Amino acid sequence: xxxxxxxxxxxxxxxxxxxxxxxxxxxxxxxxxxxLIFVLATLGITYWAAKRTKTAKxxxxxxxxxxxxxxxxxxxxxxxxxASFLGxxxxxxxxxxxxxxxxxxxxxxxxIILFLVAEQLRNLGKYTFSDVASYRLRQTPIRTLAALxxxxxxxxxxxxxxxxxxxxxxxxxxxxxxxxxxxxxxxMILYVTFGGMLATTWVQIIKAVLLLxxxxxxxxxxxxQVGFSFETLFSQAVAAKKSAAIMAPGGLVSxxxxxxxxxxxxxxxxAGLPHILMRFFTVSDAKEARKSVFFATGFIGYFYILTFxxxxxxxxxxxxxxxxxxxxxxxxxGGGNMSAIHTAHAIGGNLFLGFISAVAFATILAxxxxxxxxxxxxxxxxxxANVFARGRVDEMMEMKVSKYSTIALGIVxxxxxxxxxxxxxxxxxxxxxxxxxxxxxxxxxxxxxWKKLTTKGAVWGGSLGLLTAVVLxxxxxxxxxxxxxxxxxxxxxxxxxxxxxAVAFIGIWLFSLMDQSEDAKKExxxxxxxxxxxxxxxGAEGASAH
Amino acid sequence: xxxxxxxxxxxNPKFAELVQKRSRFAWQLSIVMLVVYYAFILVIAFxxxxxxxxxxxxxxxxxxxxxxxxxxxxxxxxxxxxxxxxGEFDDMTHQIKEDVRSGE
Numbered sequence: 001x002x003x004x005x006x007x008x009x010x011x012x013x014x015x016x017x018x019x020x021x022x023x024x025x026x027x028x029x030x031x032x033x034x035x036l037i038f039v040l041a042t043l044g045i046t047y048w049a050a051k052r053t054k055t056a057k058x059x060x061x062x063x064x065x066x067x068x069x070x071x072x073x074x075x076x077x078x079x080x081x082x083a084s085f086l087g088x089x090x091x092x093x094x095x096x097x098x099x100x101x102x103x104x105x106x107x108x109x110x111x112i113i114l115f116l117v118a119e120q121l122r123n124l125g126k127y128t129f130s131d132v133a134s135y136r137l138r139q140t141p142i143r144t145l146a147a148l149x150x151x152x153x154x155x156x157x158x159x160x161x162x163x164x165x166x167x168x169x170x171x172x173x174x175x176x177x178x179x180x181x182x183x184x185x186x187x188m189i190l191y192v193t194f195g196g197m198l199a200t201t202w203v204q205i206i207k208a209v210l211l212l213x214x215x216x217x218x219x220x221x222x223x224x225q226v227g228f229s230f231e232t233l234f235s236q237a238v239a240a241k242k243s244a245a246i247m248a249p250g251g252l253v254s255x256x257x258x259x260x261x262x263x264x265x266x267x268x269x270x271a272g273l274p275h276i277l278m279r280f281f282t283v284s285d286a287k288e289a290r291k292s293v294f295f296a297t298g299f300i301g302y303f304y305i306l307t308f309x310x311x312x313x314x315x316x317x318x319x320x321x322x323x324x325x326x327x328x329x330x331x332x333x334g335g336g337n338m339s340a341i342h343t344a345h346a347i348g349g350n351l352f353l354g355f356i357s358a359v360a361f362a363t364i365l366a367x368x369x370x371x372x373x374x375x376x377x378x379x380x381x382x383x384x385a386n387v388f389a390r391g392r393v394d395e396m397m398e399m400k401v402s403k404y405s406t407i408a409l410g411i412v413x414x415x416x417x418x419x420x421x422x423x424x425x426x427x428x429x430x431x432x433x434x435x436x437x438x439x440x441x442x443x444x445x446x447x448x449x450w451k452k453l454t455t456k457g458a459v460w461g462g463s464l465g466l467l468t469a470v471v472l473x474x475x476x477x478x479x480x481x482x483x484x485x486x487x488x489x490x491x492x493x494x495x496x497x498x499x500x501x502a503v504a505f506i507g508i509w510l511f512s513l514m515d516q517s518e519d520a521k522k523e524x525x526x527x528x529x530x531x532x533x534x535x536x537x538x539g540a541e542g543a544s545a546h
Numbered sequence: 547x548x549x550x551x552x553x554x555x556x557x558n559p560k561f562a563e564l565v566q567k568r569s570r571f572a573w574q575l576s577i578v579m580l581v582v583y584y585a586f587i588l589v590i591a592f593x594x595x596x597x598x599x600x601x602x603x604x605x606x607x608x609x610x611x612x613x614x615x616x617x618x619x620x621x622x623x624x625x626x627x628x629x630x631x632x633g634e635f636d637d638m639t640h641q642i643k644e645d646v647r648s649g650e
Contacts (some may be wrong), residue, residue, distance in 0.1 A: 097609055100609075101590060101613065103617075104586065104617060108579060108583045108622050110620065110624065111576070111579045112576055114627055115576045115579075115627055116572060116576060118629070139612045151646055230606060230610075231605070231606050232606070234606050237603045244605055247609070247628075248594060248595075249590045249594040249598065249609060250608060251588070256591045256592065257590070259584065259590070259591045260587065263583065267583070268559075286636075290627070290632055291628060293624055294628040295629070297620060298621050298624075301617045301618070304616060308614075310638065402579065436566070450645065504587070507625045516547065529552055532552055532556060532561070535564065535565055535568075536555060536561070536564075536639050536642060537639065538551065538646075
């Protein structure tokens, strides 16, 4: 139970800092200078990418010519959010071992994506995962549902990122919340509208390299101070905390249903995140798609080991250091999720603090750009080109629509970011993962692996899964009590996935079997064709020539 | 792809072999990952004291190397799959495509 709630509140870790650290900090000059360098460099890349983004394929997939290694870095850049950097190291700082449990949950979805999803996705799809889901099913209903699932996931994730960005930048740079949100919104619109997937990919790659380098430097400096001995690090941490509780599982996982449910949401939700799935179309073939996941898993796993070291380093360096302690409220200034930032200062002074702050900002930009591109693709490629225009649309028009959608999404994100400033949004990332696991993933997975799937089954089962996930989150503590102010939660567990995924899979199975229509027979007959393509890549989309 | 190509792939015994080998391998590795992860979670849920035991004289507990091992296992499994799929399975796929082409 507690563990499930913690997932929901992880996103708010970064955000809640604001509550504890109200008011702005002094303007941090070195952070701003380093951030400006990042912005100028990425805008330069966007200019370069814009000249190379001529066709829809360039816009959605960077021409399909990204290598497996580059894509692995970009996936890592897309996935490692500021919430995971600051939130997980903060969680380790506060709870020790429990923080590790958390990061493991975020990692274990990746092997599953590789074994069951990645290559089939690459062989069957073109621009979005809806291409795969609707490969042999009826375009209009399936694309509409898949696009809604994508947009819901993207919107929830985006709001959480925007609010987090505003509050983080306020603390790190001393900028006003509104300015920060508007600036993030404008930059992501620029990257995506002009540079499409190519610019987004390189922003993510640069961010991943910066984040991994910065975190590596911190971890190495921490290990250097303890003579590269984990035992020394841990014993100093235990001495600082005056308690060995940080070395063992705490109250994070107490009830098995919540624990399993959260594990399912993280594992299968990752395999249903539209901005992550979209990245598989940027590589040339299944071989590169597999390499992408291999490298991504390596980078993300390495990153989580670094955050674990940084969290323990923070315990050693900060716990009894008056420089970083809040004399009035107790604990460290700004709350647990500022621990990585303070640790950066303790290790490398103002300059390194500035660097890590700029990296945190770059991290947010890379994640929101990927999200916006995925959302815009759902609007332009799925809803406009294939549902509204029924596939009869020229490429230029589709690209125009995707650019307008990007601008519209960016503006909506700015407004929602401002509107949700003071709201409790802790449930949003959890809900995004739950929807991805209960609607997007079951449809995608069964369309690839289950011959008897029909349109009716996918639409009914997928919608029921989505609805169950939303209703259960609303009835859970995160919304029912924390947002709506009721006394006790109606749904007692932290995460809906164990039930909502079951509803989706059973619903899809039942409605598919009940579907005896002529269309259903054709859809089942078309499976063999799809299966051969998914297994061999014959007929799959290649990379563009340039 | 044309109906002709697709019938040839389907009729090729190598295709059935590829599908069977790869599916089995992918599912086996998936099950390994699921078992490792859920075993880890269930130990924490039902028997946290197991992970709280100290290793030797110091403060390091059993849970820490086990947790780090789960991360390493996840990465190693992706390596094992990628190695075999990009070698053996892609060679088989290539062979099937060659057979289809040369039969025309």
